[in-house]
Amino acid sequence: MGAEFVMLSLAPIVIGSLAAIACALPGNFLLLRRQALIGDAISHVVLPGIVLAFLVTGQVATLPMMAGAGVAALAAVAMIEAVRRLGRIEPGAAMGVTFTTMFALGVLVLERTDTSKVHLDVEHALMGNLESLIWLDGMGWHSLLDPAALAGLPPELGRLAIATAVIATLIWLFWRPLKLATFDEGFAAEVGVPVRAVGLGLVVLSALAAVAAFDAVGSIIVIAMFICPPGTARLMTDRLEMQVAWSVFFAVLSAVLGYVLAGYGPIWLGGTDAVSAAGMIATVSGMLLAAAALFGPARRRSGAGAGAA
């Protein structure tokens, strides 16, 4: 674990971990509100948003693409609401209809657009480019103290660090309204919590996480991290505070373990090529969920008499 690790693996692992945390944090609340599919929906509609931003600006620049993705995410949320109300369709189906349609639209537009000269394709949208986010200036652990070397870190790292910090701070700040509105919306409204604003704020936070993470790690990881770490964490504890802590732990564990297994696993097994880090990270997060479903201490819950509706 020396200079080679710092140059080739450190930045992708940190970026993967930050992306996982950014998605897992709001994912806890989406899961408990039975809106887990919102994460799925948002990460799919990011593609048409980015393609449209590219069409409008004609360049692959970060800010317009993030803005386009953000606009697409909000448009999707509005469309889900519209489909649900106008069509009187249950929320899960409304989300499914919206995100498959918008993702397909993104693929169509992408196909009809000349993007041959830029790095913009469906594969990139799904898998990201985690492996390519190397730190050329990272000559060893001592580079972490070298400002010149730090300036050469992939820009995705800084963006994700900021997004993760913003998401974590807002969830900490509005912990009580979020918890109240998630558990008991009627009671929350009675004590003066603006429940609709809280619900919308959670979706906006999720969109921020998806957009910030998407460029670096692709939508496979984003979708998995909204659901798998919180789902695994729920099986470990019966307290919300502990669930969120566990979800961060499982998010980081998935990112680190998945990246290492993707890079070295095939070699250990006698193969030659590494496999996709994004695919492996998402797979590991699913395996952790399976393990928690079999062995997690809070997997057996008997709400027999309470009559949950």
Place this chain on the structure above:
Amino acid sequence: MIARLRLAARKGLRTGPAPVADHPMEVRGLTVSYGGKPAVFSVDASFHAGSMTAIIGPNGAGKSTFLKAALGIVPRVSGQVTAFGRPLGTARARIAYVPQRASVDWDFPARVIDVVLMGLYRKLGLLRPVTRADRGFAMDCLARVGMEGFAGRQIGQLSGGQAQRVFLARALAQRADLYLLDEPFAGVDAATERAIIEVLKGLRAEGRTVVAVHHDLATVADYFDRVLLLNVRRIAEGTLAEAFTPEALQAAYGGRLATSHLDRLATV
């Protein structure tokens, strides 16, 4: 369409009586619409200080909707609500609410004590930490409903009656002067029903006001001293003698109550 309905309702309202200042809650012309149909239509109600009022009426009469709309939890098309002589928004600290038990997911990751502490969130605000005194107070609230031995229990493991008592303990933690309860006796065991009614009568004895959506006509006269009889519109309101009469019940329930049943109720 809603806007026009609202305008019409407001115009109608101007001719109505002015709110009485000192009642814990005063509702004027409350109208709620679900999918274009009125669920509650132009209902007036006054909840008197130190009284226990039952909101009764047939299924689908809008009892729960009335309560939720009065509290601003579901949007109202029209109507004015004042609490303790002030607009509702500024009086929320004096009001406690117990939603229907089935309206929440009891699989939520929380312990009994966590739920009771939610009753203190308004006082604590966003970030002020829960102190040892707050925890002690929450335990006292649990003791008042006979649930002090369950503080560390995961809420998904409670029976229906135990869950209802935890909800009541959370309302007690709100330290309110007006308690509004939505079907507190629905699907609970007899011991829980007795425990809850003792707590509610204790609140009344302290001069606080209790309002409950209630479905069991046989116990109305034992538990309550006032009645609001609803069937979308207000059918009757007042003391038991004024409003809990066979004629009013017949008007609210129509043919759904046998005459013999009505006679028995009227003689209690």
